[in-house]
Amino acid sequence: MTERSTLDGLLSRREVVICAGPGGVGKTTCAAAIALHGARLGLRSCVVTIDPAKRLGDALGVASLTNEAHRVDIDPPAPPGGGLWALMLDTKSTFDEVVTRYSASPEQAQAILSNRLYRNISGVLGGTQEYMAMEKLYALHSSGLYDLIVVDTPPTRHALDFVDAPGRLMRFLDNRVFRLLMSPTRVGLRAIGAATNLLLRAVSKVVGGAVVNDAVAFFTAFEGMEQGFRDRAANVSALLSDPRTGFVVVTTPRREAVNEAIFFADRLAGSSDRVDALVANRMFPSFGSLPAVMTAALTDVPGQLDVPDGDRTASNLARSDVEATARILTDFEQISSKEESHISELAKRLPGTAIIRVPFLAADVHDMGGLDEVQKLLFAVS
Amino acid sequence: MAGKGGVGKTTVSAAVAYLGAASGLDVLIVEVEGKSGLPELFGRDDSLAYEEAVLLEAGEAGPGSGAVRARTLTPDDALVEYLDGRGLGKISRRLRTTGTLDVIATAVPGIKDILVLGKVKQLEVAAAASGSPGLIVVDAPAAGHAVTFLSSAYGLIEAAAVGPIRSQALEVSEMLSDPERCQVMVVTLPEETPVNEAADTAFHLEDRASVKLTPIVVNGVWPRVTLPGRLERERYGLSPEEAARIEAAVEFRLARQDLQAEQLSRLASLLPLEQVQLPYLFNVDLDIEATRTLALELGRQLERPQP
Numbered sequence: 001m002t003e004r005s006t007l008d009g010l011l012s013r014r015e016v017v018i019c020a021g022p023g024g025v026g027k028t029t030c031a032a033a034i035a036l037h038g039a040r041l042g043l044r045s046c047v048v049t050i051d052p053a054k055r056l057g058d059a060l061g062v063a064s065l066t067n068e069a070h071r072v073d074i075d076p077p078a079p080p081g082g083g084l085w086a087l088m089l090d091t092k093s094t095f096d097e098v099v100t101r102y103s104a105s106p107e108q109a110q111a112i113l114s115n116r117l118y119r120n121i122s123g124v125l126g127g128t129q130e131y132m133a134m135e136k137l138y139a140l141h142s143s144g145l146y147d148l149i150v151v152d153t154p155p156t157r158h159a160l161d162f163v164d165a166p167g168r169l170m171r172f173l174d175n176r177v178f179r180l181l182m183s184p185t186r187v188g189l190r191a192i193g194a195a196t197n198l199l200l201r202a203v204s205k206v207v208g209g210a211v212v213n214d215a216v217a218f219f220t221a222f223e224g225m226e227q228g229f230r231d232r233a234a235n236v237s238a239l240l241s242d243p244r245t246g247f248v249v250v251t252t253p254r255r256e257a258v259n260e261a262i263f264f265a266d267r268l269a270g271s272s273d274r275v276d277a278l279v280a281n282r283m284f285p286s287f288g289s290l291p292a293v294m295t296a297a298l299t300d301v302p303g304q305l306d307v308p309d310g311d312r313t314a315s316n317l318a319r320s321d322v323e324a325t326a327r328i329l330t331d332f333e334q335i336s337s338k339e340e341s342h343i344s345e346l347a348k349r350l351p352g353t354a355i356i357r358v359p360f361l362a363a364d365v366h367d368m369g370g371l372d373e374v375q376k377l378l379f380a381v382s
Numbered sequence: 383m384a385g386k387g388g389v390g391k392t393t394v395s396a397a398v399a400y401l402g403a404a405s406g407l408d409v410l411i412v413e414v415e416g417k418s419g420l421p422e423l424f425g426r427d428d429s430l431a432y433e434e435a436v437l438l439e440a441g442e443a444g445p446g447s448g449a450v451r452a453r454t455l456t457p458d459d460a461l462v463e464y465l466d467g468r469g470l471g472k473i474s475r476r477l478r479t480t481g482t483l484d485v486i487a488t489a490v491p492g493i494k495d496i497l498v499l500g501k502v503k504q505l506e507v508a509a510a511a512s513g514s515p516g517l518i519v520v521d522a523p524a525a526g527h528a529v530t531f532l533s534s535a536y537g538l539i540e541a542a543a544v545g546p547i548r549s550q551a552l553e554v555s556e557m558l559s560d561p562e563r564c565q566v567m568v569v570t571l572p573e574e575t576p577v578n579e580a581a582d583t584a585f586h587l588e589d590r591a592s593v594k595l596t597p598i599v600v601n602g603v604w605p606r607v608t609l610p611g612r613l614e615r616e617r618y619g620l621s622p623e624e625a626a627r628i629e630a631a632v633e634f635r636l637a638r639q640d641l642q643a644e645q646l647s648r649l650a651s652l653l654p655l656e657q658v659q660l661p662y663l664f665n666v667d668l669d670i671e672a673t674r675t676l677a678l679e680l681g682r683q684l685e686r687p688q689p
């Protein structure tokens with residue numbers, strides 16, 4: 001095994017840490033453990049979770065959607081000045097807040113909030129949840145209330161990436177086809193062009209004119225707010241590329257997860273050198289190979305094991321013990337070397353990135369005690 | 383196939399496909415997210431595309447066995463085909479490049495899903511008409527979304543969508559609610575969160591999508607080993623270090639094994655569904671060997687007499 005890396009030093013460089021990676025690898029746990037470490041260092045530390053597993057959410061006191069950070073009791077308590085806060089992102093109300101803040105009048109805000117297309121956005125439009133997580137991050141960061149903010153990200157299976165999310169949402173809100181359609185006075189009907197007309201007629205034919213009307217109403221209501229949104233998205237993007245923001249890619253050593261982690265890390269590394277570390281979570285421990293004396297015993301003829309009294313029953317029993325031990329050790333050794341080979345492949349693809357191995361624990365992490373354990377493993381606290 | 387990300391849904395899809403082929407059916411695997419490690423599970427390294435690719439030749443899974451083919455079917459693909467079929471092929475590219483498709487999909491949630499399911503239905507009907515009905519395995523989106531995916535038809539029918547989409551939705555709902563034509567297999571792991579999510583998914587699927595569920599598949603179950611008795615160090619001539627690591631390994635195995643057993647019985651009490659338990663494969667990387675092993679095990683358990 002290579003020299004043991006840890007996340008030490010991460011929190012002295014970064015004010016924002018984003019945990020990214022495939023679904024089901026323990027991103028929330030890692031994010032919470034990093035925030036917990038920050039709190040123990042005396043920082044005011046906040047973790048933004050997206051969809052924590054129920055018991056972990058309960059442990060953090062975020063069992064339901066709350067857009068307000070909530071203080072979590074930790075034991076032993078954080079040093080004076082420090083503390084741990086947690087919140088579970090509510091995508092819908094985060095978006096509502098943004099709309100309300102940027103609309104010119106309460107009427108405009110109401111027109112948008114009650115539009116059917118708008119009501120579907122947070123649940124349906126890809127990237128909205130990612131973008132709102134970044135919005136929330138931006139709001140928390142500029143509030144100045146926290147020294148450290150750790151963000152868990154939604155599990156993505158698509159190439160779609162939260163780094164692209166602001167751009168995706170902007171493209172949606174800027175949609176040219178509908179903008180042209182709703183402002184005939186400015187552009188002139190003829191300028192819409194035959195192609196656009198054909199497009200919208202086809203759309204009406206397939207999904208009905210009501211949908212087109214809804215869309216037009218939505219873009220009309222949105223009129224004038226694009227600039228605010230564009231500025232906002234630019235601010236969020238700037239925070240993401242700020243050197244105070246770092247990324248931690250989390251994965252498990254399974255092959256599919258490793259492939260996805262490579263993809264994530266490539267995407268992030270393309271824009272910056274801020275992938276601080278790669279966490280290989282839930283690595284099987286290896287307990288070494290079968291001791292030579294036992295290997296020898298296994299090749300013996302049944303019943304011939306060297307046992308003191310030569311009692312046949314006792315020796316058979318002993319043999320089954322040796323076999324069971326062999327099975328257990330070999331299983332662990334095989335799986336662990338397979339996982340190690342996946343991780344070293346990952347290491348080769350990401351030269352210079354620290355790889356932190358977190359062992360598969362004997363029990364799953366559902367409570368503060370488990371978070372303590374993960375925190376210690378990530379930061380080499382003893 | 384429905385299940386949370388990371389539970390091995392693709393692995394189990396491959397095993398089901400292999401089992402189907404081994405029993406003489408021609409199998410088509412449809413990957414709806416356009417990205418998959420499926421070919422590797424059949425020992426191939428090409429990636430999946432819109433065009434069907436053969437992953438397993440007829441006869442490869444034994445005498446008289448069928449073939450396994452696979453393709454992707456993303457909502458964009460399905461829309462292009464749908465519009466092509468209505469003489470609107472030329473505008474489909476513009477719908478995508480101008481972002482109009484995103485606007486429509488947001489305005490009418492479920493429309494992407496219904497286009498995909500509509501295409502699956504069309505493949506099913508075509509196969510039945512050809513006289514050799516086979517098996518279509520749809521690798522559905524991750525758990526929460528699987529419910530939305532499969533209930534999209536009902537949502538659209540209720541929303542009284544017009545014309546072509548409505549009739550598409552009606553036909554899809556007919557297919558989904560007919561257990562002779564379609565059943566849903568939920569895949570999970572013997573761990574707390576996956577078990578909770580699988581139970582939720584199963585109930586939601588029955589309530590909202592009126593589909594029949596097959597036995598639930600629990601993937602990655604550690605084969606129970608009989609634990610060795612406490613090894614007497616002197617008797618085997620073990621060093622204290624050797625004895626200690628053996629003890630640690632045994633304890634770890636026992637702790638994890640017990641945790642899994644607890645989750646399996648919790649799943650049984652949450653969900654009145656037959657369980658199929660597939661073994662965790664310690665000794666192989668996921669390849670065609672693993673697929674075959676899991677398929678055989680799946681077949682053995684599905685065929686055992688039902689109580």
